[in-house]
Amino acid sequence: MTSVLSLAGVSATVRVGVHTMKxxxxxxxxxxxxDSYNVANLxxxxxxxxxxxxxxxxAFEKAPMGMAIVDLNHDLRRVNQSLCDALGxxxxxxxxKNIIELTHPDDIKxxxxxxxxxxxxQISSYRLEKRFVTKRGDLAWLDLTAVLIRSDEEEPLYGLAxxxxxxxxxxxxxxxxxxxERYRSFVVNSSEGIWRLEIEQPIDTTLPxxxxxxxxxxxxxxxxxxxAIARMHGLKRADDMVGVRFGQLKLATHPTNxxxxxxxxxxxxxxxxxxxxDFEINGHARYLSTNLIGIVINNRLLRIWxxxxxxxEQRTAELKLEYSLRQLRALSAYLQSIREKERxxxxxxxxxxxxxxxxxxxIELSLLNKRLNSDTEFDIKTTSEKLEELxxxxxxxxxxxxxxxxxxxxxxxxxxxxxxxxxxxCEEFERRFGVxxxxxxxxxxxxxxxxxxxxxxxxxxxxxxxVATHSDANAITVDLVVDEQNAILxxxxxxxxxxxxxxxxxxxxxxxxxxxxxxxxNGSFVIEGKPEHGTRVTVRIPLLIRTEIKExxx
Numbered sequence: 163m164t165s166v167l168s169l170a171g172v173s174a175t176v177r178v179g180v181h182t183m184k185x186x187x188x189x190x191x192x193x194x195x196x197d198s199y200n201v202a203n204l205x206x207x208x209x210x211x212x213x214x215x216x217x218x219x220x221a222f223e224k225a226p227m228g229m230a231i232v233d234l235n236h237d238l239r240r241v242n243q244s245l246c247d248a249l250g251x252x253x254x255x256x257x258x259k260n261i262i263e264l265t266h267p268d269d270i271k272x273x274x275x276x277x278x279x280x281x282x283x284q285i286s287s288y289r290l291e292k293r294f295v296t297k298r299g300d301l302a303w304l305d306l307t308a309v310l311i312r313s314d315e316e317e318p319l320y321g322l323a324x325x326x327x328x329x330x331x332x333x334x335x336x337x338x339x340x341x342x343e344r345y346r347s348f349v350v351n352s353s354e355g356i357w358r359l360e361i362e363q364p365i366d367t368t369l370p371x372x373x374x375x376x377x378x379x380x381x382x383x384x385x386x387x388x389x390a391i392a393r394m395h396g397l398k399r400a401d402d403m404v405g406v407r408f409g410q411l412k413l414a415t416h417p418t419n420x421x422x423x424x425x426x427x428x429x430x431x432x433x434x435x436x437x438x439x440d441f442e443i444n445g446h447a448r449y450l451s452t453n454l455i456g457i458v459i460n461n462r463l464l465r466i467w468x469x470x471x472x473x474x475e476q477r478t479a480e481l482k483l484e485y486s487l488r489q490l491r492a493l494s495a496y497l498q499s500i501r502e503k504e505r506x507x508x509x510x511x512x513x514x515x516x517x518x519x520x521x522x523x524x525i526e527l528s529l530l531n532k533r534l535n536s537d538t539e540f541d542i543k544t545t546s547e548k549l550e551e552l553x554x555x556x557x558x559x560x561x562x563x564x565x566x567x568x569x570x571x572x573x574x575x576x577x578x579x580x581x582x583x584x585x586x587x588c589e590e591f592e593r594r595f596g597v598x599x600x601x602x603x604x605x606x607x608x609x610x611x612x613x614x615x616x617x618x619x620x621x622x623x624x625x626x627x628x629v630a631t632h633s634d635a636n637a638i639t640v641d642l643v644v645d646e647q648n649a650i651l652x653x654x655x656x657x658x659x660x661x662x663x664x665x666x667x668x669x670x671x672x673x674x675x676x677x678x679x680x681x682x683x684n685g686s687f688v689i690e691g692k693p694e695h696g697t698r699v700t701v702r703i704p705l706l707i708r709t710e711i712k713e714x715x716x
Contacts, residue, residue, distance in 0.1 A: 228325040250297035266293035303332040355391025364462035379409035431456025449477035633657025660691030
């Protein structure tokens with residue numbers, strides 16, 4: 163028996179047998195190999211072993227992958243340069259280090275049991291991707307393959323570790339995973355609808371547009387989307403939309419959709435910021451801003467990426483704003499016409515009533531003056547009668563002036579307050595139109611700011627005029643309530659009731675004017691009608707004016 167030092171520095175046993183052979187001559191004997199080896203073969207065996215070990219040593223040292231000999235205590239007995247480069251050590255620093263010591267703490271629990279099983283002979287090898295800690299403290303991902311080397315007696319001698327540096331690969335995988343997570347998070351949480359449409363059978367983009375559209379609706383299906391786009395199409399979540407044929411989400415024959423598809427085709431499958439009025443599955447109209455990008459390779463449409471933003475609320479707000487602007491322009495024209503009418507009426511009243519009265523007074527005074535200066539006998543009785551007629555004419559003129567002033571602004575509102583003005587107006591309305599008016603007013607006179615009293619009184623005037631003109635009512639109730647925060651005016655009639663069409667009619671400028679009077683003081687105006695059960699107008703205006711409103715008026 164002889165021992166040869168192995169690459170790992172561990173003795174490997176080689177069996178050598180020697181026995182005595184008899185010479186053909188009885189007097190001579192010589193010693194020769196007994197079993198299968200002789201002394202010459204021993205030298206040959208050593209040389210062959212040395213050659214194999216040399217080749218292995220060369221392969222070990224020059225291998226592009228890291229290699230190490232690990233003894234049964236898990237210590238490194240020999241390492242190559244590739245392993246040193248991967249971990250940032252030189253060979254002297256690595257030798258004697260325990261492989262567990264170099265392992266990242268989080269990976270020890272996975273690696274240690276495998277090492278124990280390997281050296282106990284339970285497994286002959288194992289492979290594991292694990293993290294090592296470099297000399298600088300960085301992490302190095304290595305693909306480790308460990309093999310157990312045994313003696314001729316099948317006893318464990320040492321482990322051969324072969325590692326490949328996969329740090330860059332793992333970093334790329336981690337970056338890809340992070341990127342995918344960010345992408346998924348962006349898609350899932352985006353308020354914009356995002357979808358990917360796959361084409362089962364690629365579409366020839368050289369075909370006429372109508373043929374492409376037909377194939378698109380036939381073979382296109384939703385492969386990926388988020389909840390936002392699903393909700394835009396009347397569904398609850400993305401799972402309800404994935405796998406659905408595109409033709410099931412859109413009516414292929416609808417002019418808007420066909421036009422959109424034609425624009426997409428004519429643009430080379432690149433359509434940006436297209437404003438469309440789309441339709442959900444349930445038929446409710448929606449306004450969408452659409453971006454579509456088609457993936458075309460060799461004149462074959464493979465898929466389409468789409469991003470859609472639901473502009474329904476925004477578009478609805480825009481339409482409401484446009485409607486409000488039209489109403490405001492109409493109201494402005496209406497108010498201007500009202501002012502012109504008031505001026506015309508005032509001018510006519512002044513001309514027809516005051517002018518004629520004063521002209522008559524002037525003529526009578528002129529005649530009286532001539533009589534006084536004439537040589538004819540002076541008739542006191544006749545003169546007295548003429549003076550009385552003149553006095554009556556002047557009284558009528560004064561009454562006309564007061565009536566004009568009251569129409570412009572009732573003096574009772576300024577002298578006696580809102581409650582008295584409401585009561586006076588209701589009595590005047592009842593007397594004029596024959597409609598019974600009942601007023602429920604606060605017991606004590608209210609001290610309200612001038613603009614609030616004026617707004618409520620003018621709204622009452624307009625409401626009463628609407629009752630006289632449109633409602634066919636024979637009774638009205640006016641309630642004025644003042645709480646700690648608001649002044650509330652409620653006008654109720656028993657007429658035929660205002661309709662929704664009348665409320666929304668562009669010609670209902672009187673209603674718009676009442677609403678504007680309330681809202682300019684941060685108040686609210688509500689009008690409700692029930693067929694044959696009358697109309698109810700409720701005005702609510704804060705007692706205290708907001709600072710910003712004060713500043714605007716100042």
